[in-house]
Amino acid sequence: MAMAVALFAWPAFAAAPVVIKDVRLSSGPDSTRVVFDVSGKLAPAVSVLHDPERVVIDLPNAQFKSRAFAMPEGQGLARSLRAATTDKKAQRIVINVSQAVEPKSFHVPPSGPSGHRIVLDLLPIATAAATPVVPAAPRVVKSLPVNADRDIVIAIDAGHGGEDPGASGRRGTREKDVTLAIARLLKTRIDNEPGMRAVLTRDGDYFLPLRERINRARKLQADMFVSVHADAVRDRSVRGSSVYVLSARGASNEAAKWLADQENAADLIGGVSLGGKDEVLKSVLLDLSQGASMSASTEAADKVLEQLDRIGNVHKQSVQNAGFVVLKSPDIPSMLVETAFISNVEEEARLSDARHQQRLAEAIHAGVRSYFTANPPPGTAFSKSMANDRLVQNGPASAPVAGVR
Numbered sequence: 001m002a003m004a005v006a007l008f009a010w011p012a013f014a015a016a017p018v019v020i021k022d023v024r025l026s027s028g029p030d031s032t033r034v035v036f037d038v039s040g041k042l043a044p045a046v047s048v049l050h051d052p053e054r055v056v057i058d059l060p061n062a063q064f065k066s067r068a069f070a071m072p073e074g075q076g077l078a079r080s081l082r083a084a085t086t087d088k089k090a091q092r093i094v095i096n097v098s099q100a101v102e103p104k105s106f107h108v109p110p111s112g113p114s115g116h117r118i119v120l121d122l123l124p125i126a127t128a129a130a131t132p133v134v135p136a137a138p139r140v141v142k143s144l145p146v147n148a149d150r151d152i153v154i155a156i157d158a159g160h161g162g163e164d165p166g167a168s169g170r171r172g173t174r175e176k177d178v179t180l181a182i183a184r185l186l187k188t189r190i191d192n193e194p195g196m197r198a199v200l201t202r203d204g205d206y207f208l209p210l211r212e213r214i215n216r217a218r219k220l221q222a223d224m225f226v227s228v229h230a231d232a233v234r235d236r237s238v239r240g241s242s243v244y245v246l247s248a249r250g251a252s253n254e255a256a257k258w259l260a261d262q263e264n265a266a267d268l269i270g271g272v273s274l275g276g277k278d279e280v281l282k283s284v285l286l287d288l289s290q291g292a293s294m295s296a297s298t299e300a301a302d303k304v305l306e307q308l309d310r311i312g313n314v315h316k317q318s319v320q321n322a323g324f325v326v327l328k329s330p331d332i333p334s335m336l337v338e339t340a341f342i343s344n345v346e347e348e349a350r351l352s353d354a355r356h357q358q359r360l361a362e363a364i365h366a367g368v369r370s371y372f373t374a375n376p377p378p379g380t381a382f383s384k385s386m387a388n389d390r391l392v393q394n395g396p397a398s399a400p401v402a403g404v405r
């Protein structure tokens with residue numbers, strides 16, 4: 001077997017070796033990413049060794065940029081890295097890891113200023129095993145003690161991060177930084193609102209796959225998911241905020257589709273491989289989403305758009321539909337807010353201005369609050385105060401207020 005493979009692997013005229021230009025590490029709370037900047041396509045072979053735990057990556061037909069190439073310091077789950085060259089034309093890199101990991105590797109084609117990359121994600125075994133491949137059945141009613149006033153939970157998703165910077169402005173403002181700043185301000189505001197609590201899907205500059213963003217919100221049983229982004233188009237005069245909800249039939253127009261491709265491209269960069277199951281998962285999620293959470297999403301998005309309209313110009317006067325992956329939670333009303341156009345010089349400046357970031361956070365918060373005041377989920381302090389209001393208005397005979405789902 002090995003012989004046969006070797007015969008095919010070595011053609012008569014061997015191609016010029018791919019150059020390994022750089023090796024970079026980044027780590028988030030749940031995973032560590034090793035990125036190899038390479039000069040062309042490579043098919044790495046990744047294996048795991050135990051006692052001690054190691055991940056071995058073999059790069060056939062590859063060479064380091066120079067003989068003095070220095071491996072980066074270890075971080076996160078990767079304690080240390082070393083090159084263990086087996087051949088002039090093949091490189092082996094051994095990564096000592098701090099615990100048992102599941103490695104996932106994939107190739108990222110050149111995009112923008114970045115060339116070919118090989119990405120190796122190290123995920124702790126426990127985390128990898130806990131991630132369900134197929135989503136659980138949608139939850140209709142939250143199982144909570146009747147008397148407990150639970151908080152309304154808002155999952156705030158700062159778009160992009162780490163390896164994926166999102167869009168960039170002319171002055172170099174990066175979408176991933178702006179979205180995180182606004183997300184943090186929004187969290188503070190929501191946390192100060194009695195009966196509400198916010199959770200950030202990411203709270204730092206690290207990469208988070210789109211599906212993981214959804215998974216986190218679902219694990220938290222969030223009542224709403226708000227993804228914060230900044231728009232970009234070639235035409236630098238275009239400006240204003242937009243709010244998107246999922247379109248059941250995919251993107252509703254060409255512009256929305258283009259934008260959806262832009263945002264969804266992050267999944268390619270992130271590339272946690274769901275393999276062939278991805279398509280099935282997508283369609284399952286899409287089918288499940290055509291329910292109550294769709295209309296709830298639109299209603300809430302309307303309120304947010306209304307608030308954004310008050311603080312500045314909106315790009316479109318109505319809520320838009322697009323097939324953004326992060327909007328595909330089957331059971332959580334979800335919206336994606338394109339706060340402004342980072343491609344517009346004036347809006348780029350506003351996006352990096354702390355006061356304007358605060359105004360945007362205020363507007364999103366006000367929209368979300370207004371939605372939940374009108375549609376309080378059962379068992380929350382919001383539903384209690386609504387019920388009390390009605391008692392005062394209508395007397396004790398009024399029926400209890402029904403929740404959104």
Ligand SMILES: [Zn+2]
Pocket residue numbers: 159160166167175229230263
């Ligand atoms: Zn974005």
